[in-house]
Amino acid sequence: MVFLHGGGQTRRSWSRAAAVVAERGWQAVTVDLRGHGESDWSGDGDYRVVSFAGDIQEVLRQLPARPVLVGASLGGFTSMLLVGELAPEIASAVVLVDIVPDMDPSGATRVHAFMADRIESGFGSLDEVADMIAEYNPHRPRPADLDGLRTNLRRRGDRWYWHWDPQFISGTAAFPPIEIIDTDRMNAAVAAILRDRVPMLLIRGQMSDLVRQETADEFLARFPQVEFTDVGGAGHMVAGDRNDIFAQAVLEFLARHVDAG
Incomplete structure (x- = not known):
C-alpha cells in the first residue's frame, strides 16, 4: 500500500495509518512528493500533477506489482492521473482521501x-x-x-x-500544478480507472471545506461504482483527525476487493 500525502504535507502524515495497515499484513510505503519533506525541490520549477505522477510511477517500478494507492488531496490528484492516464492498471485499488475533481473553490x-x-x-x-x-x-x-x-x-x-x-x-513555479483545476481532465481520469474495473473508495471528512456533502454526492452520482465513507469528527486532514476510523475504513474496503497476501 503506497501512501501519497497532500500539498504541504510529508510522508510522516501517514505514520499512524501506515502502522495500522502494516499490523494487518500490508507492506506500507510512504513517499515524500517532489518539493516536499526530504525529497529534492524541482530545479526547473516543475510541479505539474503529471510530473508528481511520473515520479510515483518510477517509485512503483521498485515495488511489488499493482499496489493500492492511497492519496490525500494532491496525492489523490496524482493517483488519478497516474492510474487514469499514465499507467492504466498499475494499481489494484485507489483510495481518494477528501478529494474529488470538482473540489470546493472556497475551501x-x-x-x-x-x-x-x-x-x-x-x-x-x-x-x-x-x-x-x-x-x-x-x-x-x-x-x-x-x-x-x-x-x-x-x-x-x-x-x-x-x-x-x-x-x-507561491505561483512562481515555471510549471505549476494547473491540472487540479482541470475538472474535465480529472473526471476523465476517474472514468478511465473505473472502466478498467479498478476499485475506488472516497473517504471524506465530515467537517471538510474542500469536499462538501453536496460535492461528494455529485461525484458519487456521476461515478456510482465508487464506494464512500464519511468520517465524523474529521476535516480535510482525515487521517490526522481520526486515524482509527480512517484506517479501518481502508482495511474494510480492501478486504472486499484486494488480497493483502
Whole structure:
C-alpha cells in the first residue's frame, strides 16, 4: 500500500495509518512528493500533477506489482492521473482521501492561504507554528509536545520555515500544478480507472471545506461504482483527525476487493 500525502504535507502524515495497515499484513510505503519533506525541490520549477505522477510511477517500478494507492488531496490528484492516464492498471485499488475533481473553490482558497502565509518570513518559534495550525484547525487539540512539528519545518538561522519549496505554492513555479483545476481532465481520469474495473473508495471528512456533502454526492452520482465513507469528527486532514476510523475504513474496503497476501 503506497501512501501519497497532500500539498504541504510529508510522508510522516501517514505514520499512524501506515502502522495500522502494516499490523494487518500490508507492506506500507510512504513517499515524500517532489518539493516536499526530504525529497529534492524541482530545479526547473516543475510541479505539474503529471510530473508528481511520473515520479510515483518510477517509485512503483521498485515495488511489488499493482499496489493500492492511497492519496490525500494532491496525492489523490496524482493517483488519478497516474492510474487514469499514465499507467492504466498499475494499481489494484485507489483510495481518494477528501478529494474529488470538482473540489470546493472556497475551501481550496482557504488551504492555499494557510500554506502561503509566512512562506517567506517564517516563524520565530514552534509555538507560533502551533498557534497558526490551531487557528486553522480549531477542532483538533493543540499539541502539548511540539517536537512533532519539526518534521514539517526547516530551521534557517534563528527562524523556522515550512519544508516545501515556496515555488510550489507561491505561483512562481515555471510549471505549476494547473491540472487540479482541470475538472474535465480529472473526471476523465476517474472514468478511465473505473472502466478498467479498478476499485475506488472516497473517504471524506465530515467537517471538510474542500469536499462538501453536496460535492461528494455529485461525484458519487456521476461515478456510482465508487464506494464512500464519511468520517465524523474529521476535516480535510482525515487521517490526522481520526486515524482509527480512517484506517479501518481502508482495511474494510480492501478486504472486499484486494488480497493483502
